[in-house]
Amino acid sequence: MKKKSKKKLYSLFWVITFMGFALGLGWHLSNRPTLRPEAKSLESPESGGVVALSEEKEPSPEENRALPAISAEELAFRERATEVLKDFPRKEILKERGRDLHQPPKELGEAAQELGVVEDLLEKNPSLLREGLRFYRKCALSEPLLTSLRALCLHNLKERAKKSGVEKNIRWSDFPENLHRIADKL
Amino acid sequence: MKNTLIVLMLSILSLVGCQKNNSRGFSTKIGVILDGTVPEDQRDLIDQDLMTLSQVNLSNINSNDLQVLGIGSFSGTDLVNWLTTRVNFIVGEDFDYEEQASIVGSLNYRPQVFQSSFLSDELLAANSLTTIMINIGSALYRYGKNNSRILTLDVGGQTLYVKSPRIGVVQIGEGLFSTWSVRGTSKDTRANSLIRLSVFFHEGRHSDGNGENVTFPHALCPDWHDYGGNYSCDNHSNGPYVVDSIMLRNLQRACVGCSNSEIQTFKAFQADAESRLLPNSVYSDIRPEQIP
Numbered sequence: 026m027k028k029k030s031k032k033k034l035y036s037l038f039w040v041i042t043f044m045g046f047a048l049g050l051g052w053h054l055s056n057r058p059t060l061r062p063e064a065k066s067l068e069s070p071e072s073g074g075v076v077a078l079s080e081e082k083e084p085s086p087e088e089n090r091a092l093p094a095i096s097a098e099e100l101a102f103r104e105r106a107t108e109v110l111k112d113f114p115r116k117e118i119l120k121e122r123g124r125d126l127h128q129p130p131k132e133l134g135e136a137a138q139e140l141g142v143v144e145d146l147l148e149k150n151p152s153l154l155r156e157g158l159r160f161y162r163k164c165a166l167s168e169p170l171l172t173s174l175r176a177l178c179l180h181n182l183k184e185r186a187k188k189s190g191v192e193k194n195i196r197w198s199d200f201p202e203n204l205h206r207i208a209d210k211l
Numbered sequence: 212m213k214n215t216l217i218v219l220m221l222s223i224l225s226l227v228g229c230q231k232n233n234s235r236g237f238s239t240k241i242g243v244i245l246d247g248t249v250p251e252d253q254r255d256l257i258d259q260d261l262m263t264l265s266q267v268n269l270s271n272i273n274s275n276d277l278q279v280l281g282i283g284s285f286s287g288t289d290l291v292n293w294l295t296t297r298v299n300f301i302v303g304e305d306f307d308y309e310e311q312a313s314i315v316g317s318l319n320y321r322p323q324v325f326q327s328s329f330l331s332d333e334l335l336a337a338n339s340l341t342t343i344m345i346n347i348g349s350a351l352y353r354y355g356k357n358n359s360r361i362l363t364l365d366v367g368g369q370t371l372y373v374k375s376p377r378i379g380v381v382q383i384g385e386g387l388f389s390t391w392s393v394r395g396t397s398k399d400t401r402a403n404s405l406i407r408l409s410v411f412f413h414e415g416r417h418s419d420g421n422g423e424n425v426t427f428p429h430a431l432c433p434d435w436h437d438y439g440g441n442y443s444c445d446n447h448s449n450g451p452y453v454v455d456s457i458m459l460r461n462l463q464r465a466c467v468g469c470s471n472s473e474i475q476t477f478k479a480f481q482a483d484a485e486s487r488l489l490p491n492s493v494y495s496d497i498r499p500e501q502i503p
Contacts, residue, residue, distance in 0.1 A: 129483035134393070137393075137475040141471035141475040144471035144475065171483075174479065177478050206485075210456060210482075211460065
């Protein structure tokens with residue numbers, strides 16, 4: 026009798042464990058995101074949509090890891106790009122005392138070096154194009170950044186989009202005219 | 212022994228008392244004179260830069276670029292000719308313009324040692340920081356013009372009369388080799404050499420102009436501008452920052468085999484220069500004025 030009830034208890038334990046696992050899996054699958062919106066618009070230009078690269082809220086690193094729609098390389102790029110954008114020089118540095126404002130600030134040179142690294146990555150790994158365009162767009166639209174830097178980002182966005190044949194998918198009117206003027210001179 | 216000591220002491224005293232710069236300077240391969248105040252390491256780099264310029268040969272240049280510079284081609288010969296018309300002497304950071312400049316009275320022509328500050332507050336402020344490059348010659352000319360004085364300047368073992376903005380004396384400092392370069396690279400790379408050359412051309416434009424636009428002074432940046440409230444903009448569509456931009460864009464093409472970081476630095480500096488051009492800028496006469 027004792028042996029029988031012990032067996033029953035074991036069976037009950039395994040049934041509950043299995044049901045819990047099944048429920049958990051079902052919840053996970055139902056909440057799993059499909060393709061991100063910008064990926065859709067980039068991959069199907071005929072849909073008439075423009076590339077929506079930065080309107081959404083920036084995901085946290087935890088959220089990034091939970092998104093299976095992007096590759097590990099894209100994820101690494103996105104995380105690096107977020108850090109780079111955070112460190113890019115802002116206009117307010119030009120108000121600091123003791124600066125020689127006849128010459129570009131040294132921070133612009135440092136940012137240029139970072140952009141060089143971004144260009145290296147995009148050249149080596151074409152699958153990063155979507156993330157690259159997204160990064161350049163965010164940079165060019167970020168008003169607190171130095172105008173020269175924003176213009177360079179817009180220039181790089183134009184060059185990359187042109188090379189990849191996706192220039193028609195980008196809403197160029199989002200960028201100020203003065204930025205276009207500078208970017209087109211580079 | 213006693214006589215030798217006396218001679219030695221007199222020599223030292225004469226050297227201490229001698230405030231004028233009598234060193235003959237170093238002539239670069241393209242004929243620009245480097246004053247004795249330019250440190251040896253900077254002298255070698257500048258000589259290399261100017262040699263690099265003489266070897267540039269680019270085709271398919273935008274006609275507007277050629278028009279702004281007033282040259283027929285983007286060849287070493289034309290570019291060297293442009294530069295040596297406007298920059299003849301290069302002095303180092305230690306060059307003391309107050310010691311080396313004199314006012315020559317217009318009536319009796321009796322030279323007097325120059326004492327007062329003649330460079331604008333803007334230039335002095337820049338000079339007190341890390342000097343990159345300043346066109347001292349054109350600043351002296353403006354001072355003389357505004358104060359009805361004729362000045363002389365002792366440089367490279369010569370006494371120059373400052374009778375035109377094209378006296379062509381520029382001062383360089385360590386900033387030219389540190390701030391104005393690609394981060395994390397050595398000073399003697401081709402990219403850094405070409406980037407430095409663009410600064411010479413910027414300063415070269417300050418040797419031009421007449422009337423109100425003599426020396427092509429920078430304009431006040433409006434409040435909405437990144438550099439708002441500072442005289443760091445241009446309202447001449449052929450002014451120094453436009454010249455800078457033209458040089459950076461074209462010299463970048465001469466940077467064969469350069470890395471992406473180097474190319475992005477060219478473009479970033481060019482974007483900075485372009486951002487300083489104010490709306491409604493006008494094309495101005497570059498012909499230099501001259502005191503007869």
